[in-house]
Amino acid sequence: MKLNKKVTKAIKNQRTILLILLLILILQMFLAVSLAKDKGKVGDINNDGYIDTADARMILQYFAGEIILTKEQMILADVNNDGRVSSTDLKIILLYYVGQTQI
Numbered sequence: 001m002k003l004n005k006k007v008t009k010a011i012k013n014q015r016t017i018l019l020i021l022l023l024i025l026i027l028q029m030f031l032a033v034s035l036a037k038d039k040g041k042v043g044d045i046n047n048d049g050y051i052d053t054a055d056a057r058m059i060l061q062y063f064a065g066e067i068i069l070t071k072e073q074m075i076l077a078d079v080n081n082d083g084r085v086s087s088t089d090l091k092i093i094l095l096y097y098v099g100q101t102q103i
Contacts, residue, residue: 043079043093043103045069052097059090079103 043051045058059077061067062085069077069085077085079092095101 040072040076041103042076042081043096045073045077047076051093051103053094056090056093056097059085059093063087 040047041049041051043055045055048054055077058067058069058073062069062077074085077089079089079096082088092101092103096103
């Protein structure tokens with residue numbers, strides 16, 4: 001009976017530790033997004049102060065496997081904030097460049 005209680009307590013402790021680790025991971029993710037957005041403007045992937053065709057080209061190069069975007073660049077490239085860099089982000093950047101939308 002005592003062994004069963006010890007096992008149950010150990011499992012509860014492991015669940016608590018896993019929950020704490022998950023919360024830390026989530027907080028780190030939000031902090032990374034916040035810091036990246038503080039460093040640059042969303043859409044300005046190359047961080048030159050402009051959202052233009054150079055940024056769109058970086059997304060195309062990323063799609064083609066020619067370049068690897070940093071974590072910060074991935075956050076800045078995700079202009080629609082859906083958690084991934086896609087053709088939609090590329091389209092929004094190009095529309096912004098020609099004055100057809102806002103970011």
